[in-house]
Amino acid sequence: MSRENMINATLLLGLAVVPLYAWATDEPFTITLATRVAILALAGVGLNIALGLGGLVSLGHAAFFGIGGYAMGILASHAQSYTPLMEVPFLIEGTKSMPVIWITALAASALAALLIGALSLRTSGVYFIMITLAFGQMFYFFAISWPAYGGEDGLSIYIRNDFPGLNTLDPIQFFGICFALLALALWLNARLAHSPFGLALNATRQNAQRVETVGLSPFRLRLAAFVISGAITGLAGALFADLNRFVSPTMFSWQMSGEIMVFIILGGVGRLYGPVAGAALFITLEHFLGGLSEFWHIYLGALLLGVVLFARGGVIGLLAGRKVAHD
Amino acid sequence: MTAILFIEQVLNGLQFGVMLFLMAAGLTLVFGVMGLINLAHGSLYMVGAFAAAAVAGATGSFLLALAAALGAAAAAGALVELLVIRRLYARDHLDQVLATFALILIFSEGTRWAFGSFPLFLDIPDYLSGPVTLPGGIEYPLYRLTIILTGLVIAAGLFWLISRTRLGIRIRAGESDREMIAALGVDISKLYTLVFALGAALAGLAGAMVGAIQSVQVGMGEPVLILAFVVIVIGGIGSIKGALIGAILVGMTDTLGGLLLPEVFKLFMEASAASTTGSALASMLIYILMAGVLIWKPQGLFGGQA
Secondary structure (H helix, E strand, O other), X not given: OOHHHHHHHHHHHHHHHHHHHHHHOOOHHHXXXXXXXXXXXXXXXXXXXXXXXXXXXXXXXXXXXHXXXXXXXXXXXXXXXXXXXXXXXXXXXXXXXXXXXXXHXXXXXXXXXXXXXHHHOOOOHHHHHHHHHHHHHXXXXXXXXXXXXXXXXXXXXXXXXXXXXXXXXXXXXXXXXXXXHHHHHHHHHHHHHHOHHHHHHHHHHHOHHHHHHOOOOHHHHHHHHHHHHHHHHHXXXXXXXXXXXXXXXXXXXXXXHHXXXXXXXXXXXXXXXXXXXXXXXXXXXXXXXXXXXXXXXXXXXXXXXXXXXXXXXXXXXXXXXXXXXXX | XXXXXXXXXXXXXXXXXXXXXXXXXXXXXXXXXXXXXOOOHHHHHHHHHHHHHHHHHHHOOXXXXXXXXXXXXXXXXXXXXXXXXXXXXXXXXXXXXXXXXXXXXXXXXXXXXXXXXXXEOOOOOHHHOOEEEEOOOEEEEHHHHHHHHHHHHHHHHHHHHHHHOHHHHHHHHHHHOHHHHXXXXXXXXXHHHHHHHHHHHHHHHHHHHHHOOOXXXXXXXXXXXXXXXXXXXXHOOOOHHHHHHHHHHXXXXXXXXXXXXXXXXXXXXXXXXXXXXXXXXXXXXXXXXXXXXXXXXXXXXXXXXX
């Protein structure tokens, strides 16, 4: 077992043990913090597929996070008020069932990622960063100015949605759901990285021209990665909305995109468990520094600047040492 | 809707576009010359606005406030370039995005710490307030007209600077081959600091002038920054001409879209539904414009090979 694998196992174990301990000692707030870590890490795992594997610096992933959130908000609010979502051409009812909401969130954010990706992947480099940022902002303004689902005020859901066989209102059971989905996404990400698709994607990041000369299409590889990435981030958005029982346009804000990216960098770019380490560090900092000073973002900014300028491997890089570099 | 209202909105669009140009010009210069994407450009806009509000509050002079905005933003820009940005030129775009995102956090929270969370107000001076009558009997606020003229003068000055002066020649040379002009004896790192400070000063000026129309508050820079990105994507990275045309296009689309779209929808929808649909769609209009330009010309209207 390599050093990085040991760190990864410790991280995952730690994320499971802390809330279990909190559950045993009856501290539900700590469980909620751990649930936030799991959900935000899931969003980071999503972005990491585009960013780490594909080298696509997307600053618009809040769009998918928000779409996932609104998928939950819209379906649950219709179920809550017993009004159908639409009646023509066929009847669609709202729902409080988590699996249905998840599938909707995955499908809706995948569709959005397909459209945004198809447009923005025509370009690369700085253009790509600016365009994804701009599309993210487009959804933000749309959510603010569209009054049907709360507009600027957002949507409140009174009771958390149901999952068959579990009581989702119990914090530890809801944490279990989020943790299981995070583990599933990590497993999928690891499988993807070693699949023929992942290898081709990795090659595209390093040298797109060569990939093209062996007969693969970089555009299609990148688009597929972008869609998978957006869908996973969308699922995280649905869970995040369910955790807070509230959706608002803030989920679409560009700061959200920035934060998801910060998780990856704090943890370590291109590391499978980077988002988990980063999200855990972020929430810990937010909890402790936020208690010390109202202006804790200054310290976060300074830390981030330090990591980017001087410690490029992030937390995992610092602990596990340099990866044997292939690129 | 009357013709007068329409012309007023065209002028508002022009004013918005000119302000966007001041932001976009700095961004596109910094990208063109140094190959750097700077998310913290919006923070320099905010620094300019806060400096202007603070100086105007202390001295009561609007001209001093504008000078302070220029000076503070240029100084902040030069400082940031020397301390942080300089280390990022050789890095990839991801590092640049993150480091400048970190700078936003530091600038925003630092300003909140120094000035508090409540918005400040910057008053339009007496000699620039009130309406002015334009040919055709249109009344338009003198201050907004001043902004349009100032912006156009600065645009002309920038074109002159880039195409006619020694500094402009160096900037253009730096754009095409930085190693060659360093070999010819130009101090490239001093040039970079200068270009960065110039871009920062333009952003600070824009912040101060807009600050007198809107409120001066933390986080005011980022929405403008993202619009400036849209401008650059439309105009083409590195092109000042593209930035000017893109900025006016975006300013017009945003202002006129909000006015015209609800009217257009009223032709075939009932009034209240038309105004909600129209205004929701109007908020997306500039992004749709950007998508259109991307499909037609992926490198922007005046972009070379970036």
